[in-house]
Amino acid sequence: MFRSILLLLILAVVTIAATTKSDRWPREMQHEKGTIIMYQPELELFDGTKLEARAAVSIKRPSDTAAVFGAVWISSTVNVDRDLRMVYIKTLQITNVRFPESVKDQETLKKTIAEALMKDLPPLSLDELVTAMDAVKAQNSNAAKFKNDPPEIIYATSPTVLVFIDGDPRYEAIEKSDVERIMNTPFPIFRTKGSTALHLYTGQYWYTTTDVAGRWTVEAAAPKDLAPIAKQVDDQTKEANGGTMPKKAEKPSTIIVRTKPSELLMFTGEPSFDPISGTQLMAAKNTEASVFMDISSQMTYVVLSGRWFRTKNVKAGPWEFVASDALPADFKKIPEGSTYDEALAYVAGTSASREAVLDASIPQTAAVDRASATCTVTYKGEPEFKAIEGTTMKYAVNTSSSVLLIDGKYFACDNGVWFESTSAKGPWTVSTKRPDKVDEIPPTSPVYNTKYVYVYESTPTVVYVGYTPGYTGSYVMGPTVVYGTGY
Template sequence: MTAFFFITQRKQKHMMLYRIFLWMFCLSSFSLCTTAQQWPYHISTSQGIISVYQPQPQSFRNNNLSAIAAISFQKSGADPVFGAVWLHAKVETNRDTRIVTMQELKVESVKFPGNADTTKVLELKSLLEQELPKHDLHVTLDELLSELAENNPAAASAALKNDPPKIIFKEQNSLLVTIDGEPKTQPDKSLGMSRVVNTPFLVVQEKSGHPYYLFIGGRWFSSSNPTGYWAFAKNPPSAIQKAGKKITADNKETPIPLDSLPQIVVSTVPAELLQSNGTPDFAPVAGTSLLYMSNSPDNIFMQISTQEYYVLLSGRWYLSRSLQGPWDYVAPDNLPKDFARIPEGTKKDVVLASVPGTPAAKEAVMDAQVPQTAKVDRKKATTTVTYDGAPKFAAVSNTGLEYAVNTASTVLKEGNAYYVVDKGVWFTGNTPNGPWTAATSRPADVDKIPPGSPVYNVKYVYVYDVTPDVIYMGYTPGYTGCYVMGPTVVYGTGYAYAPWYGSMYYPRPVTWGFGMSYNPWTGWSIGFGVSVGFFHFGIGYNFGGGWWGPPVYRPPFFYPYPHVYGRGPVVINNIHVNNFYNHTGNIYNHRTDVITRDRNLSGATQGRISRATQGNLSGATQGAVSRARNNNLSGAIQRPNIQADHNGNVFQRNNSGSWQQREGNQWRPASDGASRQQMEQQFQQRQRGWQHNENFRQSFQRPQGNFRSGGFQRRH
């Protein structure tokens, strides 16, 4: 990873393109971005009006959501009767719009506190069972995550590898060039020379015995050995210059200023680069006994009492007595307690998602369990697979499966059946070459695939339901390399997989070398700093093409306070090939044979979404609408705050922040301290999630990035 972001004219153009892209995306998605349910949701029946208040999620497993919701039933001219309903639903998630749709609603139980008339309760239960399945309820993903983060137990941890990579520290502007093992060259017809294929960077050689040339940010560097010392090439051969001019023109590159050229650091083993701008300088982290390296974009800390350094890499913590190492892995539960005390809104709060017990960490863990779903068209969906020669298969340990080793695609063999996962969709065929049709089920042993296998990520692509026309599929962030490990999330499995090298070179999923860092705004982002020009970058192995690079999963989280780096989307990566591809993080957007959005949402479905205001509510219900009184949410809009506890008792929060409980047909001060505490905690988590979603929505209404116009930009 590189400490400094060189702001060039090319980058400024890309900034403008990025803003335009955001605005166009906003226009195309705005109607969808604003279709979050307005609560309460009113259902008119011949017997009266049913009002469903915002559901409180209780558990989420395998795309099935259990929730409890406060409800009221009101006949004409009568006072409303309040109660609670336990619901079960399948969900459809759209990460583009941050909307989760509760479908196929089932009523598990109903309770009306203080109503002893069993017959009426059964009648109301029957009415709800008839009416609720007719409707889809929409909740925001951010509110769902915030509440589930408190209610849902942690997911099972993957047996990942946490051994430290080679950690290199530099005090000057540097760039890590990774080569997957010893350099391997092949002829490149488009360039008319040989190229080192097992690196994401452009490393070429005009003829055998001639120097090697590395292209970085519109400049050439030369070396007699790809793993040796690289120096700036002032006058490279004409053939090399010609290739550079073509690449620069194609990518609209403006060369890096000569006084900003980085030192090239090469590694043939998994490695990460840390650096500072000169001699390390430290500043205190408010409210803690920690210091952070203030002249570095990396997350480097020192604990004052022990004089030990801590660094966060790919979501994993490492510890050393020296910046030169050696480094040891630190389980997140063993971090000094001061890390959890880092205040939100300060410069290094981005690491809180990797600190157990913090709201940011809990939300990140829950987000890693929520799938992006899609409807796969059974008639249209297909794929193709290309092998380097005849198909070759190797066993997947601990399973009855085999996987194809000489292809960029993920092909599995189970008995006489073959499966392919392509951009989040399962396919099946009778031969390793197809033809391929959308699969109605997954291989039986897919959940047994261990992290040590290069096809591990496909276990996170699921088949949920099948109809004659479509198959409901989805993938969780594990497919794109984000894994739950205990109380936090990490990037990559930590394993170094053997690539395929024949007449073609196929890299495998990587954990190290790309400076992967998690940010509550942007999710996982690549940390390269300088523009690397022609960068062999794609959407990653298993996502088509077999190119280098992680797919960069990006859930658009936004915190509920003006952060020191400013509000709105923060561009972490200035490698232009990645800026647009994964803006939403939805791989399905790049398929034409799936549907991830309800195209009718602005029509019939939207018409069912209640836009009720206080004026449309009965007097009793009007009293339940209060303004959020949260230190982080000054000026929050009025939202109904009627909730049910785990036992089905109904509460409302008034304007002063006090809680009342529904008893019979009256609201009385809540006397149970435990219930008040439970209700307040639920309320605060809901407000946190609501603010996350408000910031997400507003970012599309006002599409302006937080870009610096000069100097260097921090990789947060």
């Protein structure tokens, strides 16, 4: 199937360098089984003997209501002629294709593409490939700048709720009431105007304190002023739980508040370990976290947000970061299908981790109507912008929206769609081109995730857009995937 994709993919290899003119893309080809479109490829490796790249591909069959997007990976060995400044491909392999499960015979598709490409392999420009590889190295350098410092890891052996407040509490009044809420936390924490008492509702119990970082005690019921809010929270909880309230816990939890990134490592009683056959590992069986003991070193390992940390003392620390490819070899031997196999996705060299890395390249896509698509940006006061470190770009600091100022033009990234305007306040129109400079945004920036949002093509009425998991905080870091930049 899809044999006539040959011409399309040959063109891909020819123009694979990052300096390729964007107006050559995307490439469309009609096929008896549907329409195939390849979007501008991205170089991953060129070392003088080997070339690797990936590209987004869409397929729309007669039975499909919309195109199905996926990705294809190309690997080849090459000869370099430095006098002619040309690169000649010796061998070529399609190492992987990734589409949703609705696209059948993906292995057949992979072999067909590889066989077709080997029939006609035009030379490539050495200078373009070198330039493109420099850009890849810069991007990899950014990935290496992810922050992997251990967070505060809080050990608990009884029911505990970790409440995160992003910095000092910021209070805002609730309309038509004397109640204020802390807005920089997802937890419902309230106070009555003029009162120092704070009230937290977990959907199970009410808790109160006069010191947000201090000891919280249980309240018998919601304070009178908060009764309407309690009902609203209960209604939302019921809706999220299929129309019924979750069973109330027999005992209230301990409340711990932190204003800096922290992680809760909670066990049901003291840690209890289960030996993993054929390894020097034991897995904690009375926690929802992935916790392992390496018997030979007596170190305890835990994976948090895709990152591994270890310690000699699980109760008190200190903890240290461990790269996924520096784990004891026995981690690769955790049995697939076992209770503890979720950890395999974060162990370098496992099938699960390779699958996760490949999945991180598959875009979520949408067709956006240019006439009806809207973007609303609300600022607290007049728009304020701050420089993005190491770039000529700026971003808005007094809005919850991602707004960038690039070369005198404003871009807003909203729900995976790029909008543009000549004013920070709009009006906003759907962008037909992704801002080129967003690839320069470093991981330290709050708007780093916008570099994973793409514009594939446009028509007079529709813009085809998409984003990879990086937009929602899932990033490839070496051989595995992590969540969050660490900043």
